[in-house]
Amino acid sequence: NAGVTQTPKFQVLKTGQSMTLQCAQDMNHEYMSWYRQDPGMGLRLIHYSVGAGITDQGEVPNGYNVSRSTTEDFPLRLLSAAPSQTSVYFCASSYQGQGRTEAFFGQGTRLTVV
Amino acid sequence: AQSVTQLDSHVSVSEGTPVLLRCNYSSSYSPSLFWYVQHPNKGLQLLLKYTSAATLVKGINGFEAEFKKSETSFHLTKPSAHMSDAAEYFCVVSDTGNNRKLIWGLGTSLAVNP
Numbered sequence: 001n002a003g004v005t006q007t008p009k010f011q012v013l014k015t016g017q018s019m020t021l022q023c024a025q026d027m028n029h030e031y032m033s034w035y036r037q038d039p040g041m042g043l044r045l046i047h048y049s050v051g052a053g054i055t056d057q058g059e060v061p062n063g064y065n066v067s068r069s070t071t072e073d074f075p076l077r078l079l080s081a082a083p084s085q086t087s088v089y090f091c092a093s094s095y096q097g098q099g100r101t102e103a104f105f106g107q108g109t110r111l112t113v114v
Numbered sequence: 115a116q117s118v119t120q121l122d123s124h125v126s127v128s129e130g131t132p133v134l135l136r137c138n139y140s141s142s143y144s145p146s147l148f149w150y151v152q153h154p155n156k157g158l159q160l161l162l163k164y165t166s167a168a169t170l171v172k173g174i175n176g177f178e179a180e181f182k183k184s185e186t187s188f189h190l191t192k193p194s195a196h197m198s199d200a201a202e203y204f205c206v207v208s209d210t211g212n213n214r215k216l217i218w219g220l221g222t223s224l225a226v227n228p
Binding site (some may be wrong): 033035040041042043044045048058090092102103105106107108 | 123148156157158159160163204215216218219220221
């Protein structure tokens, strides 16, 4: 199994550009989420989804959009990149139903906005 | 509200000596608790998890943690540190309520000296 796959691994954007970070999982997990990791701040939840067609905001949603058209995919869109969005982004998935959530993470996307 | 506090931002030990990384949590529900490890420029890997079974949990690479409800603690230990243990460690709580979001500590950076 591939687990959780994120692309790209590295990206440099200019301020104002848009892009989509891709995330796919092959474990049939219903719950998927996006985090950003910044030095000294741990992981902060951006958006999450509890199933196809259902998304909700996390702790730091501003500047990001998500959609969940299939169980497998959960892309994160930056509509107009800002330097404050320079960060490492992690996608995670987990099994919903047991109530005891173990998250599986992708390898991360290191994004730099200049 | 749920929260996690990692009591030390940095811990430094000598190779072969014990490791103790401290974590306290606050939760309104019966919590699930996790420790994740992140090696430099890598993704996140689950070390161990507590899900209301045995209070002493054994994980990978010789790590273990004990759930102490009376102290609301979930400290991570290892009897003998190895150079390869140098990494960032995150304590995480997931409640059965609130859409099973993960609440992350800010991390503890473990340095292992030869």
